[in-house]
Amino acid sequence: MARPSRYGxxxxxxxxxxxxxxxxxxxxxxxxxxxxxxxxxxSVYHRFADRPALLxxxxxxxxxxxxxxxxxxxESTAPRTAAMxxxxxxxxxxxxxxAEARVLRYNPRDFEQARxxxxxxxxxxAANTRVYGAVHTLAHRLGATGQVDVERxxxxxxxxPYALVQRxxxxxxxxxxxxxxxxxxxxxALLPGGGEPPS
Amino acid sequence: MARPSRYGxxxxxxxxxxxxxxxxxxxxxxxxxxxxxxxxxxSVYHRFADRPALLxxxxxxxxxxxxxxxxxxxESTAPRTAAMxxxxxxxxxxxxxxAEARVLRYNPRDFEQARxxxxxxxxxxAANTRVYGAVHTLAHRLGATGQVDVERxxxxxxxxPYALVQRxxxxxxxxxxxxxxxxxxxxxALLPGGGEPPS
DNA sequence: CAGGTTTTAGAGGTATCTCTCTAAATACAC
DNA sequence: GTGTATTTAGAGAGATACCTCTAAAACCTG
Numbered sequence: 537m538a539r540p541s542r543y544g545x546x547x548x549x550x551x552x553x554x555x556x557x558x559x560x561x562x563x564x565x566x567x568x569x570x571x572x573x574x575x576x577x578x579s580v581y582h583r584f585a586d587r588p589a590l591l592x593x594x595x596x597x598x599x600x601x602x603x604x605x606x607x608x609x610x611e612s613t614a615p616r617t618a619a620m621x622x623x624x625x626x627x628x629x630x631x632x633x634x635a636e637a638r639v640l641r642y643n644p645r646d647f648e649q650a651r652x653x654x655x656x657x658x659x660x661x662a663a664n665t666r667v668y669g670a671v672h673t674l675a676h677r678l679g680a681t682g683q684v685d686v687e688r689x690x691x692x693x694x695x696x697p698y699a700l701v702q703r704x705x706x707x708x709x710x711x712x713x714x715x716x717x718x719x720x721x722x723x724x725a726l727l728p729g730g731g732e733p734p735s
Numbered sequence: 736m737a738r739p740s741r742y743g744x745x746x747x748x749x750x751x752x753x754x755x756x757x758x759x760x761x762x763x764x765x766x767x768x769x770x771x772x773x774x775x776x777x778s779v780y781h782r783f784a785d786r787p788a789l790l791x792x793x794x795x796x797x798x799x800x801x802x803x804x805x806x807x808x809x810e811s812t813a814p815r816t817a818a819m820x821x822x823x824x825x826x827x828x829x830x831x832x833x834a835e836a837r838v839l840r841y842n843p844r845d846f847e848q849a850r851x852x853x854x855x856x857x858x859x860x861a862a863n864t865r866v867y868g869a870v871h872t873l874a875h876r877l878g879a880t881g882q883v884d885v886e887r888x889x890x891x892x893x894x895x896p897y898a899l900v901q902r903x904x905x906x907x908x909x910x911x912x913x914x915x916x917x918x919x920x921x922x923x924a925l926l927p928g929g930g931e932p933p934s
Numbered sequence: 935c936a937g938g939t940t941t942t943a944g945a946g947g948t949a950t951c952t953c954t955c956t957a958a959a960t961a962c963a964c
Numbered sequence: 965g966t967g968t969a970t971t972t973a974g975a976g977a978g979a980t981a982c983c984t985c986t987a988a989a990a991c992c993t994g
Contacts, residue, residue, distance in 0.1 A: 695898035738960040
């Protein structure tokens with residue numbers, strides 16, 4: 537049918553992830569991505585309509601790579617193990633995919649969300665509501681009743697592992713293994729019913 | 736002695752904070768700062784040797800504005816109230832200074848730390864070790880013994896309030912008042928000795 | 935091998951940003 | 965008032981980024 541592609545979309549996105557992890561969103565220029573894989577800039581524009589389109593795919597692909605494992609961890613039948621598994625998944629995924637995890641440290645806004653194609657904006661919203669919905673129902677399965685209880689589950693399952701992991705990643709160092717235990721303790725302590733007393 | 740200055744350093748930094756809060760570090764260009772206060776670009780270069788110098792002062796001033804209150808909250812004699820006050824301070828400060836708080840969401844690296852003047856780099860390191868040292872001694876005063884216990888206090892006093900506040904700020908919405916209570920509960924639950932059981 | 939489609943390849947226009955440099959304006963000291 | 969140090973004011977050079985556009989190359993189908 538046609539000439540085979542030498543620089544595929546996923547190759548370019550891989551390069552973009554590396555650049556973003558090292559130099560932040562500003563480092564993801566079309567020229568830098570092209571240079572990073574040895575392609576001329578025209579090849580990048582052949583795959584992505586413009587820079588916002590590339591950035592949106594970069595963000596959405598990375599987010600989905602993380603969320604898919606997170607969501608399947610939440611599907612465990614026992615709600616408490618679901619919560620613990622999800623929290624641990626965040627740590628393990630970040631440990632195993634440091635560059636991608638460093639991308640998620642930022643915000644869609646930092647990746648020019650305002651200029652994304654409409655479809656990308658909707659996809660992002662869908663992904664976010666899907667995760668928040670899953671955590672919400674988890675909170676109810678855990679017996680959370682009020683607004684504050686639900687918030688507390690969100691902190692336990694999302695914010696604490698995320699914060700602990702990012703603190704290490706942002707220094708460029710890998711995620712130490714003891715973080716897994718710290719997160720497990722903190723999450724357990726914050727879930728309804730509490731954890732073993734701290735000391 | 737001389738002509739009075741029309742665009743002071745702090746005016747320019749104020750504008751830079753606004754720009755960074757709205758558009759991220761990339762939006763803080765010398766031209767944008769100048770335009771934001773109605774000055775020609777030359778006036779900005781008269782105050783700051785170059786862009787890294789401006790960014791370093793932007794970061795250090797903002798960090799110090801936050802840390803001074805945080806550190807004085809930690810000085811309370813009763814260690815548990817010190818921890819709770821420090822956690823609450825983070826929430827209140829972010830609520831009252833949303834633009835500055837949104838700046839602190841980023842990393843010195845995002846503000847070109849690699850090109851900062853030496854002196855600024857040292858000041859940053861000093862500020863960080865000062866805070867981590869204070870939290871470290873707080874952890875000991877709270878009876879923390881092992882590595883994991885200390886980490887847990889850091890999570891309770893720093894990471895949890897920071898994460899909860901940033902989750903709201905990054906959507907552009909102000910910090911809701913109920914966050915103060917959520918943070919207080921989570922921090923209490925994570926401190927040695929625990930909090931009231933969740934439910 | 936011929937036709938058609940996709941992709942590479944990169945030159946170049948336009949815009950923007952950083953930073954330098956000169957000249958003029960200002961206000962205080964004497 | 966005069967001198968002087970500081971600041972404003974902005975033009976312009978050099979670099980870089982985004983994006984467009986044209987031409988050629990490569991491969992599959994028939």
